Amino acid sequence: xxxxxxxxxxxxxxxxxxxxxxxxxLDVMAQAFHCGPWRKRFQxxxxxxxxxxxxxxxxxxxxxxxxxxxxxxxxxxxFKVPPEKVVVFHDELDLAxxxxxxxxxxxxxxxxxxxxxxxxxxxxxxxxxxxxxHPGDRNRVTGYVLSDFSKSEEKWLIDLxxxxxASVDLLAKGEFDAFQTQVTHKAPAPEPVxxxxxxxx
Numbered sequence: 001x002x003x004x005x006x007x008x009x010x011x012x013x014x015x016x017x018x019x020x021x022x023x024x025x026l027d028v029m030a031q032a033f034h035c036g037p038w039r040k041r042f043q044x045x046x047x048x049x050x051x052x053x054x055x056x057x058x059x060x061x062x063x064x065x066x067x068x069x070x071x072x073x074x075x076x077x078x079f080k081v082p083p084e085k086v087v088v089f090h091d092e093l094d095l096a097x098x099x100x101x102x103x104x105x106x107x108x109x110x111x112x113x114x115x116x117x118x119x120x121x122x123x124x125x126x127x128x129x130x131x132x133x134h135p136g137d138r139n140r141v142t143g144y145v146l147s148d149f150s151k152s153e154e155k156w157l158i159d160l161x162x163x164x165x166a167s168v169d170l171l172a173k174g175e176f177d178a179f180q181t182q183v184t185h186k187a188p189a190p191e192p193v194x195x196x197x198x199x200x201x
Contacts, residue, residue, distance in 0.1 A: 001079045003057045004029070004037045005044075005112040006090040007090040010062040016148040018132045019065055021112075021157070025130065025164050032165040037139040042078065043071040044077045060116065066112040073120025086125040087171060088117055089164070091145060095131025096154035098189035100164070101128045126176070130160065131189070141200035156190045163187035 006022030014020050030038070030047050034060065044061040045178065057079065059136070061071030068088075076086055090113055095101060105124045108115040135144040149157055163186035165171040170179035 001055050001057065001081050001085070003059055003072065003075055003079070003081050003086045004168070004171070005061065005068070005075075005086065005088045005117075005121050007059065007065055007068050007088060009065050010060075014119040017146050018091050018149060019145040021091045021130045021132065021149075021161075022128075024157075025061050025089040025128070025161050029165045029168055030058055030162040032162075033168075041115055044075070046075070051169050054172040056098055056168075056172060067116050068113040068185040069118070069120040071149030076121060083121040083123075083125040086117075086121060087128050088114065088125060089128035089130060090114065091132045092129035093132065093134045093141065093145070095129055095133075096189060097131055097133040097153060098160055098187070099131035100160060100180065100183050100187070100189075101129045101131075101181070102183075103129060104176075128164070156187070159187040160189075 006026040008020035008023030009017070033049045033070065034041050035047040035049050038060070042059060043063050044059050046057055046059045048058070049056050057075060059071060059075055062067040063135065072086065072088065094109060104126050108118060114127065116137065132145070135141060136167050159193060163183045167179050167182040170182060
């Protein structure tokens with residue numbers, strides 16, 4: 001058994017927020033693999049799929065973002081899943097939009113959802129870090145992550161979430177480096193916007 005959890009906020013007004021990209025990733029997975037309906041379990045919404053010999057629990061905590069660890073910890077305890085077999089997908093301010101990194105362990109870097117999960121599991125779980133970029137001013141972070149993705153971001157967002165879903169069989173096999181490589185290959189991050197002076201005529 002593996003647990004794939006996504007971070008987000010449960011109310012409809014948060015549905016398309018950057019902070020909810022973890023939920024979005026799991027929704028795309030569930031749709032891609034024709035999973036059964038989401039059911040209330042472990043203080044969250046859960047569904048399951050089996051890939052090869054590995055059963056995967058997809059979990060969207062309904063405890064609000066900052067308390068996500070309570071739902072993830074409850075599921076891990078119930079199924080006796082070690083932290084190393086838990087992957088938490090979340091928005092990452094320290095990665096450029098469209099970048100993706102899979103990381104084992106480490107600190108929370110100010111992410112309260114990761115901090116909450118660490119309080120329940122310890123630090124040695126995997127983080128599927130989905131880059132959303134940084135607004136440039138720490139005072140604008142809350143408003144930024146609680147705002148919707150812009151129209152111009154939709155292309156890379158759809159491509160990246162599709163690539164994550166298409167590569168999840170590698171997670172099930174424990175081929176974590178191959179998973180990251182395939183996601184990056186299938187959904188290369190958009191080129192950064194250049195903000196230099198316009199060329200002279």
